[in-house]
Amino acid sequence: MASKEHGGGAPRDDGSDDNCGCGSWTIALLLFTSFWLVMLYLPPMDSLPGIREIDGSPPWVDDKPTTCSVELADVRGLEPALAPGATSPAFDLVVHVDNGHARELRHGGGDVVVSYAGVPLARGRTPSLRLGAKCTGRWQVNVTGSGLGIPADLSRLMTAERRWGVAQLEIDMGLAWQSFTCDVFVDGQPGASACRLE
Template sequence: MRFSGDPLTRFLYKSHTVLFGGPRVFYTQHPLRVYVPEYTIDLAAFEGLNNATLGHTVSPAFDLTVHVENRRFFEAWCHNQGEVVISYSGVALAWGRVPGFCLRRRSAANFTVVTWGQKVYLSDDLRKRLTREWHTGTAKVDVDMKLHYYPNCPFLPMMSRSGTLSIWHELMLGDTREIEINVL
């Protein structure tokens, strides 16, 4: 049996093994195990949308700063990888990969996600609307991020389930808003 280097995790494992005949009782009944980390997304930089007034195609790039705060008391929070798409009115403008990461219990981290699109076609109506909203300062983009997580309990991998965390965020270009998170 391989233990985490964390003294609290070792203590909990040993105490539940002695008291209850195994750690399964602790991990199936503890309500803090289901906490999903808190995510915030900020638009660090973007370029390539100002040429929407010149033609029917745009090649935008967005740099997103993602802040993750793992509030779990007893477990790490790990993602293997993910995908992100940035869209305007249902049209995908830019896309990219989210790097894998692992956060220790009760910790936080920031990472950058870079997305880009190549010659994305915009219809006349969509191009005019984007140009109008751009000039009035009301242009919004949608960030749709899918993060794939896998069992990450170091000594009970059969108690954790894999799945996908879906994060949707609406950004006014230059502004941040509330995030909606769905666990699938």
């Protein structure tokens, strides 16, 4: 009498397999769980060595641009060119620099041009500077012209505008690999005038 029982692990006649594919699902679940456990317990990037700067802030959080302002300390030589005793235009400036970067700022100096109504009056250079991260500093800058006095037409315009209290010098300077322009009243004003990035 023939037995109707199938052998232990033999495949059935319909071609199906007793294996349900649970092994593949188990491996996928283990990999997924491992990935999330690693991500959960990994320290944050800004706590890794070399990521934080000296002040304890990640550089991409506190990094801000360099800004500057100019104070006009003294002015000389604004007489008409043909006036007796005319001297070369000269300007004593105080340049204030705010290093907003989360790293030290070093620069070898840049050109400075002082103009009035678009006419250059004097030229000079900002000094070499070294400024720590997030620090401010100030430097004296002396700018002098090459000729005596200023042209007569320009002198008349300046005299009228000074009488109205609107005469302004335009100061263009290279600082920290950037170009800044500052408008400063000829007769001075309290504090320093903020410069704009060009």
